[in-house]
Amino acid sequence: MNLAVEEAIPRMVGEGKAPSTVRFWHNSNTIVIGCFQSAKLEVNMDACKETGTEIVRRFTGGGAVYHDSGNLNYAISLRKGHRLVPDQNLQSVFQRLSEGAVEGLRKLGVKAEFQPVNDIQVDGKKVSGAAGSIRWNSVFHHGCILVNSDLRILGKVLNVPRAKLEDRHVASVQKRVTTVRDELGRDITTREVRDAIVSGIESCYGVRVESGVLMKEEVGLAEELYQTKYSRLEWNLEP
Amino acid sequence: MERSADYKASGGKLVRIRLTEEAGQIRSVRITGDFFLIPEESIGKLEKMLEDTPLQEQEIRLLVDRFYRATQAQGAGVTPDDFVKALLATRGV
Numbered sequence: 053m054n055l056a057v058e059e060a061i062p063r064m065v066g067e068g069k070a071p072s073t074v075r076f077w078h079n080s081n082t083i084v085i086g087c088f089q090s091a092k093l094e095v096n097m098d099a100c101k102e103t104g105t106e107i108v109r110r111f112t113g114g115g116a117v118y119h120d121s122g123n124l125n126y127a128i129s130l131r132k133g134h135r136l137v138p139d140q141n142l143q144s145v146f147q148r149l150s151e152g153a154v155e156g157l158r159k160l161g162v163k164a165e166f167q168p169v170n171d172i173q174v175d176g177k178k179v180s181g182a183a184g185s186i187r188w189n190s191v192f193h194h195g196c197i198l199v200n201s202d203l204r205i206l207g208k209v210l211n212v213p214r215a216k217l218e219d220r221h222v223a224s225v226q227k228r229v230t231t232v233r234d235e236l237g238r239d240i241t242t243r244e245v246r247d248a249i250v251s252g253i254e255s256c257y258g259v260r261v262e263s264g265v266l267m268k269e270e271v272g273l274a275e276e277l278y279q280t281k282y283s284r285l286e287w288n289l290e291p
Numbered sequence: 292m293e294r295s296a297d298y299k300a301s302g303g304k305l306v307r308i309r310l311t312e313e314a315g316q317i318r319s320v321r322i323t324g325d326f327f328l329i330p331e332e333s334i335g336k337l338e339k340m341l342e343d344t345p346l347q348e349q350e351i352r353l354l355v356d357r358f359y360r361a362t363q364a365q366g367a368g369v370t371p372d373d374f375v376k377a378l379l380a381t382r383g384v
Binding site: 112116 | 302303305321323325326328329365366
């Protein structure tokens with residue numbers, strides 16, 4: 053259902069029925085694959101069964117990410133033409149809309165930097181990936197921050213192709229990612245990171261973020277998208 | 292004949308090609324990977340356009356260029372040249 057909500061919000065923002073929105077959420081054990089990815093190639097199905105990990109496809113491109121309760125996902129939906137993203141260039145959108153999260157992580161003491169195409173890194177290790185799209189008259193950007201995730205499961209359930217690891221001179225996905233907890237050397241909750249990201253977004257973009265709940269129409273659209281798309285094997289696992 | 296290639300694009304993204312070739316022509320092709328391309332649905336159009344195309348650089352390059360012009364597609368982490376090279380990489384040369 054979370055991925056259905058993820059699509060419902062930019063659709064409603066694009067129609068002018070919802071305001072510019074920042075959403076925070078997390079999933080229990082789930083692999084979220086990019087819309088162009090092959091589940092069969094990217095995911096270790098046996099390991100998913102063993103660990104009770106679900107597989108869901110999102111509507112944006114990019115690579116597979118592992119979600120657990122130690123992840124913090126954030127999503128920014130803006131109407132097309134918004135002052136923060138005037139040029140409709142996807143690479144620029146990734147950079148601009150990652151800056152709030154980078155600023156938030158820095159406020160916590162993490163030396164985060166945006167790394168093109170779509171990562172936030174600390175000393176060459178990925179702490180957050182991002183993806184996004186420009187469609188439905190909206191600009192959409194979402195990211196997945198590793199706060200205190202279980203990197204051992206991540207290493208098991210994702211098949212990272214050798215070609216992806218070779219240029220980074222590391223032997224496994226586990227060694228090329230890090231968590232906010234590991235960088236700070238202390239326990240930290242996703243709530244604490246969320247508050248820092250909100251603060252980063254506010255100071256970086258000169259906006260005020262107000263908390264709220266989904267509108268009825270957004271919930272209705274998300275339920276419809278869940279039934280017709282995100283709960284279906286043909287969307288999640290094929291090709 | 293089934294052919295495949297995993298090609299690392301210049302922008303760091305992976306383009307994975309799985310295709311069926313008959314008599315030097317692409318019969319069907321599936322393009323997957325961790326790249327970005329908008330509009331997202333356009334990848335299906337590229338796959339369709341590639342059917343019955345000779346697996347040769349000149350023809351594929353022309354077709355990929357035509358695809359970008361026709362769809363106004365925009366990529367991140369992948370370029371038109373990367374798609375061409377990924378498709379040609381299935382020849383194993």
